[in-house]
Amino acid sequence: MxxxxxxxxxxxxxxxxxxxxxxxxxxxxxxxxxxxxxxxxxxxxxxxxxxxxxxxxxxxxxxxxxxxxxxxxxxxxxxxxxxxxxxxxxxxxxxxxxxxxxxxxxxxxxxxxxxxxxxxxKAQGLDLYRDRQSWTPFLSLDHAHAAGAALARLHLAAQGFVAPARPALPLVTSLSILTAADPLAAAEDYVAARAGLADYLSGRDWRHELAALFDGFAVDRLAEDLAREPGLWTHNDWHPSNLLWTEAGDVASVLDFGLSDRTCALHDLATALERCAVRWLDLTPDRQDVAEPDAARALLAGYHAVRPLSVEDRALLARLLPLVHVEFAMSEADYFHGVLARKGDADLAWDSYLFGHAHWFLTAPGRDLLDVVARG
Missing domain, CATH: 3.30.200.20 (Phosphorylase Kinase; domain 1)
Incomplete structure (x- = not known):
């Protein structure tokens, strides 16, 4: 054999x-x-x-x-x-x-x-999520709480790392569009810097698509508030399988900084929620109730216990969450079309991930999750 x-x-x-x-x-x-x-x-x-x-x-x-x-x-x-x-x-x-x-x-x-x-x-700890997909929830609320606390400790430790943002690369979670005075112009710059993405989008009215999305989520006002957040190098892929665990359920090691870049703490926390608090792989037109509100509460409680979140922080986090994935989704489309020449997967990244995930937050389960993020 x-x-x-x-x-x-x-x-x-x-x-x-x-x-x-x-x-x-x-x-x-x-x-x-x-x-x-x-x-x-x-x-x-x-x-x-x-x-x-x-x-x-x-x-x-x-x-x-x-x-x-x-x-x-x-x-x-x-x-x-x-x-x-x-x-x-x-x-x-x-x-x-x-x-x-x-x-x-x-x-x-x-x-x-x-x-x-x-x-x-080899990092220390139990690889409890080794074979699980990235966008799957925690095995327990205790794990979600421990992960939130560990992320807060990482953000405290990251202070003082003053390197600039990474250059344009495939498969990096950046933050240049949602903090710009003109987010659509920033999106145009983002596309122009990535030949594969520009080629993929050349046959569609993507500016109109993004403009409608940005208008629907009041991105101009979001950008004004987000631009005031202190810049910080962050992990940008905080999900259970990038963590190793102790027998007691604490985080033993943090893995995989491949998506890391200079963003801000709330962007990283929103990314963690986007990865862990919605069962995206279960989402279908007939199945919209895919939120994990208790996991969101636990993750945020763990984070707050180490790095307290103000009322204003929670409100901004909820406004950011529906769009936090925008630049990584664009980066995935660039990768799938420009590197692998797989248009079908690029379509999934652009249509289902970038737009589909954002639009889910307009459904009743999505709005309920945003309420949990904003108010607990």
Whole structure:
């Protein structure tokens, strides 16, 4: 019997063939030789089902490591260096993040051929959500509360990291449109900086689509208030499977800063709610009641216990939540069309994710969740 076929999470609930091939033993061995602290490869024990890169757990004669391989169109050594600098800043301030290994040249990543590699020591904790999709809820309200508290601690620790926002990259959660004096003009700039996205949108009246969405959610007023929030480097992908856990249900490690960028704390908190408090994968035209209001309450209570939220914070958070995903949805459309040439998935990112998720907040369950966020 041959090796099992490696599958990854798709845009829906099922598994599908990966866009990027699984890491092979010989290439892992060659890459680990570039990292003096890595040791000699013994086995590759597990391949991640996350779809945007290839990753695996490796056992070496010096311990367990996590290898992650990106295509050069998605990440560069310099781009990962900025991400790793943020991780190092958090680590120095007590946030339980991964330990990134360095190459012989002192770099935190290695480029070879079409690939860019990073290597971490295996993070501490139980991987309770390893096989669950990103947009699925917590297993318990205690986990939601612990995750909220951990996110607040990360935001406190992130203060003082003064790096500028990342340049235009696929698959990064940025904040340039919703804080702009003219959000539609900022969206035009966002599209112009991404050739794949510009090509994808060339055949549709996307400016009219976005203008109608922005008018419906009073984005001009939202942008005025959001622009006053202090800028902060943030995680931007806070969901259960990016956290490892203790036996007692606390957060043991924070994983995957691939979407991190300079946004603000409320944007990151809204992203966490968007990831964890709505069962998006269950949403259909006939099934709109997909909110997890108790999980939202628990996440916000945990956050508030560490980094208190004012009444004004909660109100702004509720206004932001329906649109917090806009730039990442645009980034996904850019990735699927410009990098993978998969128009169907780009359509899902633009139509179902960007617009479909925003419009869900106009339904009764969506409005009820926003009321929970605003008032508890």
């Amino acid at each position: 041959g090796d099992p076929v490696h599958l990854v999470h798709g845009m829906g609930t099922g598994l599908e063939a990966p866009s990027w091939p699984a890491i092979a033993h010989d290439e892992a061995q060659a890459v680990l030789a570039m990292f003096p602290e890595a040791g000699r490869l013994e086995t590759l024990d597990w391949h991640s089902p996350r779809p945007f890169s290839s990753a695996a757990l490796a056992q070496t004669d010096r311990g367990a490591l996590f290898l992650k391989r990106h295509h050069r169109r998605l990440r560069s050594v310099a781009g990962l260096a900025g991400e790793h600098a943020f991780i190092a800043h958090l680590r120095a301030r007590g946030v339980p993040v991964v330990d990134v290994l360095a190459t012989r040249d002192g770099a935190s990543a290695f480029a070879g051929g079409d690939w860019v590699w990073e290597v971490h020591r």
